[in-house]
Amino acid sequence: MPKPKSKKSEIVEQGETNSQLAFVSSNEENMLAGNSGHDENESANLAIILKELRDFRKDNDRIEEAEERIKEAETRIQTSEDAVAELIKLQMQLQAKVVDLESRSRRDNVRIYGVKEGSEDSAPSMNVFVERLLRENLSVPTTVELRVERAHRAVKRGFQLSGKAVNLDHDYAPDVLKKRKEYAEIKAVLKEKKIRFQTPFPAKLRVHYEGGPVLYGTAEEATSDMIKRGYAVAAVNTPNPTSLLEQIQHLSWRTVKKTGSRADRPKVPSYQEKLQVFKRQEKD
Structure with missing residues (x-):
């Protein structure tokens, strides 16, 4: 026990x-x-x-x-x-x-440059003075109706009146006249160099170089080419609607065509899926 x-x-x-x-x-x-x-x-x-x-x-x-x-x-x-x-x-x-x-509406008109002011005072009217001026100085026959023909040139390019040169030209529209005036310096250089040239309608310039004629559409194009050829002319830069259109087209967005359907494109993970990597794993 x-x-x-x-x-x-x-x-x-x-x-x-x-x-x-x-x-x-x-x-x-x-x-x-x-x-x-x-x-x-x-x-x-x-x-x-x-x-x-x-x-x-x-x-x-x-x-x-x-x-x-x-x-x-x-x-x-x-x-x-x-x-x-x-x-x-x-x-x-x-x-x-x-x-x-x-x-087209100005085709029947003619401009006269260089007539001294007051020369028409002796005539009963301006119309009479102009008709007399042209008939007498251009040698126009009385049988011929006085008018400007687009198919021909005048017999003379101009004439002297009271010691002053008088020139004739078409009555151009203001827009056309402005563009033709842009060739003024170019024409002066060509005249100095004795190079033949023409001014086709509406505002072009055809220059007959030794290598052959060249047609320019604008004064800017003409000065640029003449500078390359070694002629002393000032460059002409005239703003035009075409250059503005080109600037807008260059600055515009371009739509890129997407290839394939949406299902074929790789799926971009959402931020919730990206954060799953950092999710804590529960211990057993």
Whole structure:
């Protein structure tokens, strides 16, 4: 039979048990306190991450909105530039028609330069003076009805009246006359060099060089070529609707044709999918 425990040994065993219980209770409190601190840190970290995600989503929404607005602005600008280009083309066509109609209406007119002011005072009327002036100085027979013929040139290019040169020319439309005046310096240089030239209608210049005739459509084109040939002429730069149209066409957006269907294009991952890489993996 086991010996009965003494009262003293019972007291010792009870003390050991109480100390063990106190140690376990202390460990549990420490573990709970540690878990509580860990949970607080996790919550704080999660709150920071959520705040960053919200900010990121707001930024992403703003960027998408800005992209949409830029796309709409580009569409409006492109439409406006296309409309301006079409209007310039239409304006050029209408201007050419107006100049042609005005030039045709002036075919029966003639301009006389160099007549001294007051020379017509002795005539009963300006009409009588002009008719007498042309008949006497151009040797026009009385049997011929006085008029300007586009098929012939005048017998004389001009004449002297009271010691002053008188020149004759067509009654050009203001637009045509302005363009023809741009050749003034070029003509002076060609006359000085004794190079033959012609000025076809409406405002062109044909120069007969030694190597053959060259036809220029504008004074700018003529001066540019003559400078290359070594002639001392000032370059002419005249703004015209064509150059403005070219500038608009160069600055305009160009639509790029997309090949393939939407299904064939590579899918761009969203920001949620990109963030999956940083997602914490739960431990088993």
